[in-house]
Amino acid sequence: MRKFISLAIIAAAIVFAANPAMAAEGAETVAKAPWGSVAAGISLAFAAAFGALGQGKAIVAACEGIARNPGATGNIRTTLLIGLAFIESLVLYVFVIAFLIK
Amino acid sequence: MGHEASLFTQFLNHLFHIHLHDNVVMGSVAFTIGFIIFIVLSKSPELIPDPVQLVYEGVIKSIEAMLEDNIGKEGKEFLPFVTALAIYIFLSNVLGLIPGFSSATANLNSTAALAVIVFIYYNYIGFKKHGIKYIKHFMGPVWWLAPLMFPIEIISHLARPFSLAIRLFANMFGDHSVFLVFLGLIPFFLPLPFIALGLFVCFIQTLIFVMLTIVYLAGAVAEEH
Numbered sequence: 001m002r003k004f005i006s007l008a009i010i011a012a013a014i015v016f017a018a019n020p021a022m023a024a025e026g027a028e029t030v031a032k033a034p035w036g037s038v039a040a041g042i043s044l045a046f047a048a049a050f051g052a053l054g055q056g057k058a059i060v061a062a063c064e065g066i067a068r069n070p071g072a073t074g075n076i077r078t079t080l081l082i083g084l085a086f087i088e089s090l091v092l093y094v095f096v097i098a099f100l101i102k
Numbered sequence: 103m104g105h106e107a108s109l110f111t112q113f114l115n116h117l118f119h120i121h122l123h124d125n126v127v128m129g130s131v132a133f134t135i136g137f138i139i140f141i142v143l144s145k146s147p148e149l150i151p152d153p154v155q156l157v158y159e160g161v162i163k164s165i166e167a168m169l170e171d172n173i174g175k176e177g178k179e180f181l182p183f184v185t186a187l188a189i190y191i192f193l194s195n196v197l198g199l200i201p202g203f204s205s206a207t208a209n210l211n212s213t214a215a216l217a218v219i220v221f222i223y224y225n226y227i228g229f230k231k232h233g234i235k236y237i238k239h240f241m242g243p244v245w246w247l248a249p250l251m252f253p254i255e256i257i258s259h260l261a262r263p264f265s266l267a268i269r270l271f272a273n274m275f276g277d278h279s280v281f282l283v284f285l286g287l288i289p290f291f292l293p294l295p296f297i298a299l300g301l302f303v304c305f306i307q308t309l310i311f312v313m314l315t316i317v318y319l320a321g322a323v324a325e326e327h
Contacts, residue, residue, distance in 0.1 A: 082309070082310065086310070088273075089268075089269040092268075092269065096268060
């Protein structure tokens, strides 16, 4: 454990000690971090995750409904598809915004 | 989001030396096809229907059933408008699946135009039926809640064409994008299930748009207790 800590301190010292040397080189070209793409990716990941959760709950309810009352399969299926389309449209709003801020 | 125009519009633009936008040309094609199929080629209905007549009847009857479910007896006067909307949106969506063509509704301008038409139409129907008392729809249940309810109702009513437009546009555009990505990734016939998914999505989105239109019409025509 003590060896590990001393090793970590030496590694951190090397990493942070090299920075003044790089800054002294003159005009350094720092690439602008692509925050637009980062935000687009993260927001789409969230939207897809929660959208999938919501659609999962809708499908579970539909399956239970069909299991209890197989005669109403047509109505339940129609309601299920309409509900899925509404939930999906929320995810797609995020997709459109992600495209805009790409 | 400047994608390249479809091959069909490029061909037409070169042929006639014009610069028409993709969605304008494709919307006109969808309208023309719908016009030819549903007006020019439709015969007077016979007692024993042939398969083509069954398609017409199926489309019109199902929309009429939705109208009567939601609005009641006076739903039938909206049947021409809603049917035309449904046919145009479905044909626009489906044309995008054919290689060389593209969806008119994959462009935010087309879907926004449709949403604005629906918005103006259901407000017009509300004013025509109720007169100036249509404003009472925005007031809420009791009169002293009106200053609070009025902005909320206005905002929620304004959000309707937005959500209609963006829902349809995002579904068509996202579908197309995903399909293009997969077309680049895996070869040849393997993206075929995505076209099946695209067909399914086209149909569902038409259904959603039409059903929301009918619900908004029902809300505009509703009688206050």
